[in-house]
Amino acid sequence: MQIKSVGVIGCGLMGSGIAQAAATAGFPVIVLEAEQRFLDRGFTGVERSLAKFAEKGTITESPDAIRARLKGTTNVEDLADCDIIIEAILENVPEKHKMYAALEKVAKPDAIFASNTSSISITELMAATKRPERFIGLHFFNPVPLMKLVEVIRTIATSDEVFEAAVDFGTKLGKVPVRTKDSSGFIVNRLLVPYLLDAIRAYEEGVGSIVDIDQAMKLGCGYPMGPFTLLDFVGLDTCYYITHVMFDEFREKRFAAPPLLKRMVLAGWYGRKTGKGFYDYT
Ligand code: CAA
Ligand code: NAD
Numbered sequence: 301m302q303i304k305s306v307g308v309i310g311c312g313l314m315g316s317g318i319a320q321a322a323a324t325a326g327f328p329v330i331v332l333e334a335e336q337r338f339l340d341r342g343f344t345g346v347e348r349s350l351a352k353f354a355e356k357g358t359i360t361e362s363p364d365a366i367r368a369r370l371k372g373t374t375n376v377e378d379l380a381d382c383d384i385i386i387e388a389i390l391e392n393v394p395e396k397h398k399m400y401a402a403l404e405k406v407a408k409p410d411a412i413f414a415s416n417t418s419s420i421s422i423t424e425l426m427a428a429t430k431r432p433e434r435f436i437g438l439h440f441f442n443p444v445p446l447m448k449l450v451e452v453i454r455t456i457a458t459s460d461e462v463f464e465a466a467v468d469f470g471t472k473l474g475k476v477p478v479r480t481k482d483s484s485g486f487i488v489n490r491l492l493v494p495y496l497l498d499a500i501r502a503y504e505e506g507v508g509s510i511v512d513i514d515q516a517m518k519l520g521c522g523y524p525m526g527p528f529t530l531l532d533f534v535g536l537d538t539c540y541y542i543t544h545v546m547f548d549e550f551r552e553k554r555f556a557a558p559p560l561l562k563r564m565v566l567a568g569w570y571g572r573k574t575g576k577g578f579y580d581y582t
Pocket of ligand 1: 348349350352353417418440441442443445446447488489492524525530534
């Protein structure tokens with residue numbers, strides 16, 4: 301099975317990074333967004349990132365040559381010729397279902413559908429399509445251009461051929477693939493999400509300040525970012541959506557949203573992307 305062209309849906313934090321990784325690996329990429337301004341914003345981030353890599357000499361081609369392989373669209377029909385389509389829109393089941401239903405109407409019958417979901421069951425997303433054996437999870441990590449991991453997730457219906465093609469594709473993108481089955485949060489978020497939520501609970505209980513909890517985990521455990529810096533980086537809206545899905549799956553308190561997280565999201569404090577979260581970015 302040959303993957304020659306790539307479609308990406310969503311040009312936010314993750315979609316733009318996935319598109320960049322695929323274009324850097326030599327694939328022609330078309331990115332679908334809801335509005336042109338989101339494509340512009342995402343591609344500006346890609347250009348900045350490519351310029352940084354060029355400065356450091358970590359890419360072999362010019363940023364312009366890589367950028368030329370990236371195209372944007374707001375019309376789903378433009379994804380008709382893609383061999384693999386990776387969806388990275390918001391972490392919401394009805395929205396993702398709507399997207400896959402639209403995609404099913406236009407995509408090639410043998411195209412592979414992949415979701416970058418953090419927590420939603422791949423099987424549940426697959427059920428909105430007519431290609432269960434060609435549906436997988438490809439879970440990248442933020443920031444995609446720097447993080448080396450991709451989780452490749454199979455359902456009970458995924459074919460071996462499609463699964464191995466996805467593993468191979470992840471490797472071509474310069475990532476290290478790990479194989480995992482369809483369980484909410486897969487490997488990384490199964491372990492990471494309770495830790496991040498516990499940091500909020502520790503803060504709510506007055507165990508330490510935001511800055512001190514971050515310092516403690518950075519300097520005490522060697523983590524590159526403390527939990528509050530990482531929560532802001534991932535996006536509090538996304539983290540909040542994830543808690544709904546994971547709590548629904550496991551019914552364990554460690555996956556439930558702490559009240560402070562809920563209130564911050566209700567107030568529109570989504571972290572870096574809105575300029576305010578646990579820290580101020582204005
Ligand atoms: N593209 C290119 N270069 C980039 C970049 C990007 N997108 N982002 C940062 N850089 C560069 C910076 O410009 C900087 O370059 P210089 O050394 O020339 O200044 C260099 O990378 C290092 O960056 P920083 O100095 O800003 O910070 P850092 O040393 O802490 O590294 C980091 C940044 C790699 C993001 C590191 O902080 C890190 O690994 N953080 C943890 C990230 C993490 O845990 N991600 C997973 C989130 S969970 C998830 O993704 C799953 C989910 O479903 C929610
Ligand atoms: P984001 O909010 O930064 O980007 C989502 C993008 O999707 C937005 O630009 C939005 O305009 C676009 N979009 C929404 N509906 C659309 C539609 N119908 N058609 C086309 N585009 C549409 O979110 P993100 O952080 O990039 O997360 C995207 C997905 O990746 C989520 O499923 C999330 O759980 C997952 N994920 C996020 C992270 C993270 O650290 N933020 C890490 C791994 C996986």
